[in-house]
Amino acid sequence: MDPIAGIAIYFVLWWVVLFAVLPWGIRSQHETGEAVPGSEAGAPVRPALWKKALATTLIAGVAWVFVAWIYVYQPISFDDVPFMPDLSNEY
Template identity: 80%
Template sequence: MDPIAGIAIYFILWWVTLFAVLPWGVRSQHEADNVTPGTERGAPLAPALWKKALVTTFIAGVLWLFVAWLYLYQPISFDDIPFMPDLSAEY
């Protein structure tokens, strides 16, 4: 795998994973009955972003290893995946 492609794939996996991890364990100020005056009631009480960034980095790393393994060893080749139907057979 080209190093630039590997970095790009990791970057995309990291961001997708981050958006999946962000809601984990979040409680709003309204749910905790601890609304700070002047803030939105639905704002998170303690988002723990550093912890979520570390979890995201680990999960994205594992996913990247899986994608790299698929790319290098090709247990499923791209020819096995039907991307588009063969329309030339109908004409």
């Protein structure tokens, strides 16, 4: 795998995983009863962003290893996917 492609794939995976991890463990000010005057009641009390960034990095790393393994060893080729267009007869 080209290093630039590997970095790009990791970057995309990291952002997708981040948006999946962000809601984990969030409690709003309204739920906890700790509303700060002048703030939105739905704002999180303790978002723990560093922990979520670390979890995102680890999960994205595992996902990237899986994607790289599929790319390098090709246990599933594009020919095995039934809805992929036939690209063998290029112009």
